[in-house]
Structures are given as structure tokens and as C-alpha cells.
Amino acid sequence: MYDYILRHGKIMDGTNNPWYYSDVGIKDGRIAEISRDITESAAKVIDVSGLAVAPGFIDMHTHTELTYLVKPDDNCKISQGVTTEIGGLCALSPAPVDDITRAPIENMNNPLLGVHGLKYDWNSMAEFLDVLKKSKHVTNIGTLQGHNAIRTMAMGFEDRPPTEAELKKMMALLRESLEAGVFGFSTAGVQSPSNFADTPELLALCSVVAEYGGIYETHLRSESNAMLDAVAETLLIAKKTGVRAQVAHHKASGKINWGKLTASLRMIDESRQMGCDTGVDMYPYTYASFNLEALLPPWVRGNSTSQAIEILADKSQRPRILNDMQNGILGSGWESVYQWCGFEGIHIGAVAKQKNMSLQGKSIAQIARDRGCGSIDVVCDILCDEGFGVLMLLDFGCEEDIETALRYPFMAPVTDALTTHLHGGGNHPRIFGTFPKVLGHYARDRKLMSMEEAVRRMTSLPACRLGLKDRGLLFPGYAADITVFNPDTVIDTATLEKPKELAAGIEYVFVNGVLGYKDKQIVDLGGALLLRKGKAHRKD
Known part of the structure; x- marks a missing residue:
């Protein structure tokens, strides 16, 4: 007996193949069967006629790993169909820390991530991941190792190149975190102390990431006047180290720079043609969020x-x-x-x-x-x-640049977002709207891509970039992370004035086979897992 059968859905499997009608059987957290007429019985049968059945969406650039510790039932991501989030971006990580660096890292991270007063009751990244494993969260969570924490452990907030000993310590700390299961490494060219690093330092650290098959995600040193130079540095790092490199939340800020994305995307594509594993992500809004x-x-x-x-x-x-x-x-x-x-x-x-x-x-x-x-x-x-x-x-930007970027086949949509702001204040509407906006506005209404291609960008593309082996596709044997949406009505409704409005058209969301969201309500937190590179860990 299956746990669930979804009947008569329009299967968009994450490959960009044309949709087709089928049933989906779910058992023990996995997709057990996909066929036109499943004959097996089930504890629960849901008629999804007229609805699209897709892999759960993967948000590969978030800042939620700390906010879920204090607000585990936040609905902003699951309500738009997200089942997996990756944190630790923009050089921000809560580990490793020690008695000297703990308070400075808390003081740096907590205001940025909206968790004022949170105390870091851990030292290593392995210990922090164990805390996440035991905590409740509505979506699967994995993380990268942010640059700031390991640089601070090695050399404080010094604005200079590291000594040989300091660089070796950073590399050792990064290796420990990769061994613990982080998916890669992140830097931020505008965030201290990460922005103090020169290219040789980044080359050394990314060589370690490459050893583990991890991803290097970078908030560029410049997202405006010197953006093309910053992209060139990232592509150089990918070429010299062999690391899988990702340009994060790509944009060309300021009117004088509008249109530069055409050139930067050409650079990224040329690097791929030369054998470099490079990619890019963005949020589909013309305004950014900073402290x-x-x-x-x-x-x-x-x-x-x-x-x-x-x-x-x-x-x-x-x-x-x-x-x-x-x-x-x-x-x-x-x-x-x-x-x-x-x-x-x-x-x-x-x-x-x-x-x-x-x-x-x-x-x-x-x-x-x-x-x-x-x-x-x-x-x-x-x-x-x-x-x-x-x-x-x-x-910061213009709509033409967003459409240029979304036409690029290796552009993954992301939120770059916290969970709901913990003070109850305003938010960027991307926190609730990113994925439905791409589906409803850019795919269905603007026809920049097919609905199936939009699903691929949100599922198998980020899964491949991150190295998630059993997520991102709707295939038998894969984790039953499933989003069911109405292709005719799905759309974002969050605005600057009302940034917490729930998206329309997201009907059901399953996380590891557990129905977590329906009727615009979270119904179960029991499915979400801590994800480590190469494996997943249940909370029990």
C-alpha cells in the first residue's frame, strides 16, 4: 500500500520534457511509481486533475539556516513550492567559532540575518549541523561554508593577505566543514572580512572545494561599475582550480550599468564552452535588499x-x-x-x-x-x-535585464532571502514570491520559457549545481519532494506594500513524502531533513 497516490496530474518531471498525464505513488518518503493508472491501493488518494505535478523547488541561495532555529514554522518558502533551501551564502556562516571569535561572528551575522540575540552554542560546522539536524524546519536545509567565519578564526578581521600559516589554517577549517557535509564555499566581495581576500587566497581555498566536488558561490566584488571585472575573477578561479563556480544573485546595478548582463552572460557561457563548470542565479526583482x-x-x-x-x-x-x-x-x-x-x-x-x-x-x-x-x-x-x-x-535594476537573464538556460531562480523578518516588520516580496513569479509571470504570461523549462530551472538545474543526487527530478526512487501547482493560476501576490502575501496556485507541497502544505496552510513539519553533501539525515 502506498502512502499517497496523486491521480491524473500533468507531470513536469524537471527535465524540460513536455508534460504528460500520469499518477504518482508515494511510499516511505520516496516516489514509488509513476504510471498512467496505478493499481496499488493507498492510504490517501488526491485527485490533481488539471494541476501540474513537479519536483519540489530548490532555493539554492537563502539565508535561513539561523532563522529556522527560532521560527521553524515559517511559511514563506514552502508556500511558494520550495522544499529544499541552501544557506551559508554571501560568506555568512555561524561556524566554526571559538571563544575569541564567537561574539564577533554573532554580532556580524545576527543583525544581517534577523536573529538578534541568538547565541551560538556550538564550535565546529559539524556541531552546528548537528543542531540543525535536531531542530524543526519546514523545508530540507543544507548549507555552504561561509568565508567570514574561517577567515576570522585564522586571522581575525585583518585587512591584509594571510600568512602561509593563516592560509593553511583556513584551508584546514574549510576541509573540516566539507568533511562534515557542507555543499561548498561562499564569499562576498562587499562583506568584511571576506572582501579583504585577494585572488590568490580565493584560489587556494577553492582548490580545497574542488577536491570535494563542492560548489563555490560568490557575491561578486562589484555588482555595478566593475561587475564585468568581478565576473572575470570568478571565471579565472573556476578555470585555475576546476571548482564548480556560481555567480550569485547576478545583477547590473545602477542605470549606467543596465545592459551589462548581456556581456557577463556571454562571458559565463564562453567559460562553459571552454570546459569550466560555471553557473549563475538571480531573483526576478529590480530592487535589492540590504541592511x-x-x-x-x-x-x-x-x-x-x-x-x-x-x-x-x-x-x-x-x-x-x-x-x-x-x-x-x-x-x-x-x-x-x-x-x-x-x-x-x-x-x-x-x-x-x-x-x-x-x-x-x-x-x-x-x-x-x-x-x-x-x-x-x-x-x-x-x-x-x-x-x-x-x-x-x-x-537597482531594470526589467529588461531580468528578462535577458531569465532567457539564459543556466540561470536558476533564487530568493536570496531570510525567512519572515522576526520583528514582524516589512520584507522584500521575493521572500514569498520568487518561484511563482517565474512560473506565472515570466513563463506563462511573458512566455520567456516554457512552463516545463521554468520547472527545470527550479529543480534539476540547482540539484545538479549542488550535487543533490536524489532530488530535483520526478523519477521513481527519488525523494518525494513534490510541488503540485495550478499552471493557469500560479502567480506571486507579494508586493512592496504587502510583502507577506501568499502566492496563488500552489496547491500541495510534499517534503520527503510528508504533506507539508495545502490550502495555504502548513499542515506538518515532520518531513524536512538536514541535508549533507552525499546524504540526508533525519532528525531522530
Whole structure:
């Protein structure tokens, strides 16, 4: 007897083959049978006539591994059909840590990831994965090793190349994490201390990742004026080390750079033709999400939070801060995200304090007009009041670039998102809308790709990039991660004004054979697993 039979579905199996009608039998967490008329009995039969039956969607770029520790039943990902998430991106990891680095890493990660006050009760990545294994979470979770933690363990926050001994320590720590089951390694060219690394350091670390068949995901050093140079560095690393490389949340920010994705995607494709295993992902929105302190120049942001706030509170420093934001700092390599859109295009997304909730959704420029002060005063005053961790949204791109990127066959959609902001504030709508938007808007309505191809981008493509052996395809023997959606009605409904609206058309979501979501409700947390490279581990 099967646990479930899904009857009369339109099978979109993740290969981009044309859909076909069939039944799907599920037993013991696996796909047991796919055939036109299953004769086996089942504990539960669901008629899915007219609905698409697809592999569960894989979000290969998230920041949820900590937020699920404090909010395991968050519905933002499963409600859009996601069954597997990979964290540890953009150089951010909560391990390894020791008694010296634990507090600095907590102070760096927690405001960025929306988990203020979380204490890291572990040391190694292996210990952290064991914590995840024992915790509840609504989707499967795996992680990469972020650069920041291992660099801090080896050499603190020093802005210099590592010594030979320090580099060997980083390589050893990375190897330990890969042995523990992480899927690869991530860096961030705009996040300290990862952005202090030069290319030789990254080559050495990526050579270790290549030994394990892991993936190297990078938040480029530049996503605007020097974006093509940053892509070239990533492709060089892939060529010299043989690592599988992924350009994360690819974009060309600022009007002067619109259209550059055509050139960068050509570079990536040429590298593939030369034998480099390179790929790319993106979220389908023209506005990005950062913490508000990302506006600050490095001479402010590079301090501890308390020291930085002291500088911000000193009004005599604000003209210098504004000048650096507007004009950059010659020779520093720092890229001012203010230049992407100015204060009119920067909106407050989420705050912690109830008294500031009315600021959510407003631009910095509008708040300045309301208060009768300068925009730089708004930024500094909010940070002094709230501390670091205020979410902002920035208009950076154009719709034409999104469509250019989505036409590229190796472009995987991702959310680049936390779970729901834990303070109850605003969010980027990508947190609830990314995958249904690609299916409904770009595939069905804009016809940039077939629905079957959109499913492939969300399933077998990220599974192959990550090395997930038994997920991403709707085949017998594979894990029963299954998303059932209505191809005629699936669409995102989350907006900047209402960012937590649930997507339409996501009917059923199974995680390892357990029905986790239906009728826009989470119904069971029991199916999700911790995923380690090459294997999965149940929580019991």
C-alpha cells in the first residue's frame, strides 16, 4: 500500500520534457511509481486533475539556516513550492567559532540575518549541523561554508593577505566543514572580512572545494561599475582550480550599468564552452535588499557596532559620510550602493521598534521631507536609534535585464532571502514570491520559457549545481519532494506594500513524502531533513 497516490496530474518531471498525464505513488518518503493508472491501493488518494505535478523547488541561495532555529514554522518558502533551501551564502556562516571569535561572528551575522540575540552554542560546522539536524524546519536545509567565519578564526578581521600559516589554517577549517557535509564555499566581495581576500587566497581555498566536488558561490566584488571585472575573477578561479563556480544573485546595478548582463552572460557561457563548470542565479526583482548600514563607508562600518554608532551620532562626521556615499573613496575598492539609486530609491523595509514601524515602505528622501532634515540625518538617526539590522530596499535594476537573464538556460531562480523578518516588520516580496513569479509571470504570461523549462530551472538545474543526487527530478526512487501547482493560476501576490502575501496556485507541497502544505496552510513539519553533501539525515 502506498502512502499517497496523486491521480491524473500533468507531470513536469524537471527535465524540460513536455508534460504528460500520469499518477504518482508515494511510499516511505520516496516516489514509488509513476504510471498512467496505478493499481496499488493507498492510504490517501488526491485527485490533481488539471494541476501540474513537479519536483519540489530548490532555493539554492537563502539565508535561513539561523532563522529556522527560532521560527521553524515559517511559511514563506514552502508556500511558494520550495522544499529544499541552501544557506551559508554571501560568506555568512555561524561556524566554526571559538571563544575569541564567537561574539564577533554573532554580532556580524545576527543583525544581517534577523536573529538578534541568538547565541551560538556550538564550535565546529559539524556541531552546528548537528543542531540543525535536531531542530524543526519546514523545508530540507543544507548549507555552504561561509568565508567570514574561517577567515576570522585564522586571522581575525585583518585587512591584509594571510600568512602561509593563516592560509593553511583556513584551508584546514574549510576541509573540516566539507568533511562534515557542507555543499561548498561562499564569499562576498562587499562583506568584511571576506572582501579583504585577494585572488590568490580565493584560489587556494577553492582548490580545497574542488577536491570535494563542492560548489563555490560568490557575491561578486562589484555588482555595478566593475561587475564585468568581478565576473572575470570568478571565471579565472573556476578555470585555475576546476571548482564548480556560481555567480550569485547576478545583477547590473545602477542605470549606467543596465545592459551589462548581456556581456557577463556571454562571458559565463564562453567559460562553459571552454570546459569550466560555471553557473549563475538571480531573483526576478529590480530592487535589492540590504541592511541599512550597507550604505556606510568602510571607515564607519568596519568598526564594532557600538563604535560605528558613536561615529554616526557625531553630527560633524555626517558631511564626510555623505560625501563618501555620493562620490566613493578613491583607491579603496569600496563600492557605494547609494550610487545605484540615491535616497529616493532607498526604502525602509523592516525595523525592530514599534515606534518606527510607520517608516516601513517610505523612502529615505520622503522621511527627510517629513522630518524637515537631510537624508543623511535620517540614515544616521535611524541607525543610532535601532542599531544595525534595519532592512532597506534599493531600486537597482531594470526589467529588461531580468528578462535577458531569465532567457539564459543556466540561470536558476533564487530568493536570496531570510525567512519572515522576526520583528514582524516589512520584507522584500521575493521572500514569498520568487518561484511563482517565474512560473506565472515570466513563463506563462511573458512566455520567456516554457512552463516545463521554468520547472527545470527550479529543480534539476540547482540539484545538479549542488550535487543533490536524489532530488530535483520526478523519477521513481527519488525523494518525494513534490510541488503540485495550478499552471493557469500560479502567480506571486507579494508586493512592496504587502510583502507577506501568499502566492496563488500552489496547491500541495510534499517534503520527503510528508504533506507539508495545502490550502495555504502548513499542515506538518515532520518531513524536512538536514541535508549533507552525499546524504540526508533525519532528525531522530
